[in-house]
Amino acid sequence: MSRQTVELEIFRYNPETDSEPGLQHYRVPYHKDWLVLDAINYVKDHLDRTLSYRWSCHMAVCGSCGMMINGEPTLSCKAFVRDYPEVIRIEPLANFPVQRDLMVDQDDFLAKLESIKPYIIDVDEHPLSEGEKSQTPAQLAAFKQYTGCINCLLCYAACPQYSLAAGFIGPAALTLAYRYNQDSRDHGFAERESVVGSNDGVWQCSFVGACSEVCPKGVDPAAAIQQGKIASAAHYFKQHLMPWSKS
Amino acid sequence: MNEGPWIHRISRRQWWFGASRYRRYMMRELTSLFLGTYAITLLVGLWRLSQGAEAFNAWLAAMHSPPGVVFSVLMLMAALYHSTTWFNVTPKAMALRFGAYKLPDAIIIGAHYGAWLLVSVGVYLFFRS
Numbered sequence: 584m585s586r587q588t589v590e591l592e593i594f595r596y597n598p599e600t601d602s603e604p605g606l607q608h609y610r611v612p613y614h615k616d617w618l619v620l621d622a623i624n625y626v627k628d629h630l631d632r633t634l635s636y637r638w639s640c641h642m643a644v645c646g647s648c649g650m651m652i653n654g655e656p657t658l659s660c661k662a663f664v665r666d667y668p669e670v671i672r673i674e675p676l677a678n679f680p681v682q683r684d685l686m687v688d689q690d691d692f693l694a695k696l697e698s699i700k701p702y703i704i705d706v707d708e709h710p711l712s713e714g715e716k717s718q719t720p721a722q723l724a725a726f727k728q729y730t731g732c733i734n735c736l737l738c739y740a741a742c743p744q745y746s747l748a749a750g751f752i753g754p755a756a757l758t759l760a761y762r763y764n765q766d767s768r769d770h771g772f773a774e775r776e777s778v779v780g781s782n783d784g785v786w787q788c789s790f791v792g793a794c795s796e797v798c799p800k801g802v803d804p805a806a807a808i809q810q811g812k813i814a815s816a817a818h819y820f821k822q823h824l825m826p827w828s829k830s
Numbered sequence: 831m832n833e834g835p836w837i838h839r840i841s842r843r844q845w846w847f848g849a850s851r852y853r854r855y856m857m858r859e860l861t862s863l864f865l866g867t868y869a870i871t872l873l874v875g876l877w878r879l880s881q882g883a884e885a886f887n888a889w890l891a892a893m894h895s896p897p898g899v900v901f902s903v904l905m906l907m908a909a910l911y912h913s914t915t916w917f918n919v920t921p922k923a924m925a926l927r928f929g930a931y932k933l934p935d936a937i938i939i940g941a942h943y944g945a946w947l948l949v950s951v952g953v954y955l956f957f958r959s
Contacts, residue, residue: 810922
């Protein structure tokens with residue numbers, strides 16, 4: 584069963600010239616140690632220079648090469664050709680507008696990411712002369728898992744809720760909101776809550792759990808969102824039952 | 831979301847027939863309707879009890895008839911599926927930390943099954959006549 588070649592069915596669409604998208608077939612050499620990304624690079628280098636797609640690091644760090652491989656949101660640099668059948672279908676990430684071929688427009692995600700203020704919000708400025716702010720291992724453990732997000736958008740492509748409810752802030756951005764809320768150096772919970780605790784925030788999530796299943800970094804966005812719901816509900820009750828308390 | 835020239839979205843009406851993980855999710859949610867139906871059935875039993883012995887015995891007979899037994903078995907299967915699938919995702923919502931140590935998922939899930947078993951045995955002992 585020595586395979587010589589493998590067939591790629593690649594989604595092609597150029598909005599400037601094509602009235603609608605189509606699939607183009609390419610036959611590329613089969614190598615046991617090739618990633619799907621290597622096969623796509625072969626197409627670009629040897630068969631069709633017009634193919635457009637994003638990639639950079641080739642080692643699941645940059646988060647650029649996310650695409651639908653046989654219908655599953657996948658990093659093409661983390662998927663071996665040998666694990667797929669003879670024909671591999673490659674399409675752009677679902678739920679995002681296609682710019683061209685396999686490249687999608689990320690603007691919606693980037694605006695939502697910005698809206699949850701993904702940075703440490705401190706109560707006042709600390710001069711550098713004060714030195715670093717140290718954390719205990721327990722304080723680090725409270726959020727470390729969620730720092731692994733590489734913004735690859737696979738979770739958005741897998742999320743049915745993001746597909747159906749256009750305003751949904753979505754898995755990665757809500758996870759990062761939770762990551763900063765859990766950070767002992769951060770005091771931005773109340774500022775983020777207007778977005779995180781809104782109808783388009785954690786409460787839009789129906790806990791399908793698809794985000795965590797496709798996450799290539801084991802970040803588990805579904806867990807961050809469910810725990811974010813608990814934090815949001817606790818904040819709501821605290822505000823209404825103990826209006827004198829500040830948080 | 832921005833209106834782009836082309837977006838692949840799931841079907842608003844049929845998406846849960848698509849990926850197997852969507853079907854599993856829908857099964858988890860839909861089986862709650864079976865639990866609700868069974869709760870209503872038990873409430874009907876209580877209501878029949880309030881109408882006297884004859885009415886209650888008629889309800890009991892209906893529950894013991896072949897269709898009644900099939901109904902109960904179906905409800906039990908749905909309840910088992912619903913309960914186990916929810917128990918298995920509880921660690922996502924319950925992250926129990928003691929300092930830097932996080933309680934393993936298996937212990938949180940196991941505690942739910944343990945509590946379920948205890949309550950079931952308790953209910954059985956209480957109603958055993």
